[in-house]
Amino acid sequence: MTKRVFSGVQPTGNIHIGNYLGALAQFVQLQDGNECIYCIVDMHAITLPKNPGELRGNILDVAALYLAVGVDPARSVVFVQSEVPGHAELAWVLMCNAYTGELSRMTQFKDKSRGNESAPAGLFVYPILMAADILLYDADIVPVGNDQKQHIELTRDIAVRVNNKYGPDTFVVPEGRFLKEGARIMSLDDPTSKMSKSAESPLSRISLLDDASVIKKAIMRATTDSDGEIRFDPDRKPGVSNLLTIHSAFTGTPIARTERAYSGRGYGAFKKDLAEIVETSLAPIRGTYEEIRYSEELIRVLKDGAERANAIAERTMKRVKDRFGLGTGRA
Ligand code: TYM
Numbered sequence: 001m002t003k004r005v006f007s008g009v010q011p012t013g014n015i016h017i018g019n020y021l022g023a024l025a026q027f028v029q030l031q032d033g034n035e036c037i038y039c040i041v042d043m044h045a046i047t048l049p050k051n052p053g054e055l056r057g058n059i060l061d062v063a064a065l066y067l068a069v070g071v072d073p074a075r076s077v078v079f080v081q082s083e084v085p086g087h088a089e090l091a092w093v094l095m096c097n098a099y100t101g102e103l104s105r106m107t108q109f110k111d112k113s114r115g116n117e118s119a120p121a122g123l124f125v126y127p128i129l130m131a132a133d134i135l136l137y138d139a140d141i142v143p144v145g146n147d148q149k150q151h152i153e154l155t156r157d158i159a160v161r162v163n164n165k166y167g168p169d170t171f172v173v174p175e176g177r178f179l180k181e182g183a184r185i186m187s188l189d190d191p192t193s194k195m196s197k198s199a200e201s202p203l204s205r206i207s208l209l210d211d212a213s214v215i216k217k218a219i220m221r222a223t224t225d226s227d228g229e230i231r232f233d234p235d236r237k238p239g240v241s242n243l244l245t246i247h248s249a250f251t252g253t254p255i256a257r258t259e260r261a262y263s264g265r266g267y268g269a270f271k272k273d274l275a276e277i278v279e280t281s282l283a284p285i286r287g288t289y290e291e292i293r294y295s296e297e298l299i300r301v302l303k304d305g306a307e308r309a310n311a312i313a314e315r316t317m318k319r320v321k322d323r324f325g326l327g328t329g330r331a
Pocket of ligand 1: 006007008009010011018019020021022023041044129130133134142143144145146147148184185186194195196
């Protein structure tokens with residue numbers, strides 16, 4: 001049976017190889033045999049203040065990157081979250097069925113708010129909006145990096161809770177899909193924290209639009225260790241292990257085979273080859289991105305995507321309103 005797939009990426013600039021390997025590459029693969037819906041989650045992006053002009057640009061950047069990596073708008077729905085009102089509407093209903101205790105346990109909220117009393121309330125309810133994104137489309141599968149695991153668990157908990165109260169088929173209970181290799185790509189200059197769009201140092205990440213010289217510099221300077229041995233051991237050798245993960249995710253070569261191939265050859269040779277592999281893999285993405293980023297075609301894809309997404313969202317909201325007794329039922 002065809003499964004429904006939903007996922008989203010925040011339009012915050014610097015989309016990097018962690019986003020690609022953890023999420024975008026799966027988006028493309030899942031198009032075969034599934035019904036896929038991919039969103040640019042701009043309402044999540046404003047949980048922290050954004051420059052309006054930059055945000056608009058970032059939305060189109062991410063949309064163009066979706067298409068450039070191989071998301072096919074003829075097969076998949078591609079749209080911008082704020083163009084479908086159902087997301088905010090359903091988020092309210094879910095907020096009334098989530099607990100403040102479970103939200104305060106979310107590690108992303110704890111990291112970003114750090115106990116600050118003037119942290120925006122949107123940051124606190126962020127995971128509810130994410131649950132609404134997923135449940136609005138009756139998604140069976142949600143491809144994400146494993147930093148989103150806790151949010152997916154919360155989505156499942158809320159869906160089950162609502163189903164128990166309002167009827168077993170109110171929501172489809174979704175499953176996260178995490179890749180083993182590449183589920184979490186770490187920062188290149190501090191391999192104990194995840195690669196992130198917002199880290200200050202550009203050498204901490206490889207963005208999908210970086211050119212060959214930037215990619216080479218970031219990889220050649222990546223933090224390793226002093227024993228010179230290419231071995232996968234995330235606890236004792238986090239830097240080398242991260243590079244092996246990236247190598248394996250881009251080439252499909254098992255890590256053990258790469259360890260053997262570079263045995264006794266030192267980090268320099270491995271890093272040089274890896275930089276070439278990453279550059280060769282990203283060059284076509286960069287090329288297609290340049291072609292479509294400023295095209296009318298991109299705007300048309302998003303308009304059409306919003307129409308298709310709204311049609312599904314409206315059906316779900318009608319069902320939810322009926323189950324909860326909202327409105328007159330005759331609108
Ligand atoms: P975002 O925009 O931070 O990241 C987009 C996707 O990239 C994955 N990712 C990573 N994967 C591997 N290694 C990394 N270092 C790494 N960094 C990021 C993320 O797991 C994500 O899959 N809350 C989400 C966006 C969202 C969403 C949704 C996702 C909103 N609603 C509904 C799925 C379904 C986020 O901030 O992702």
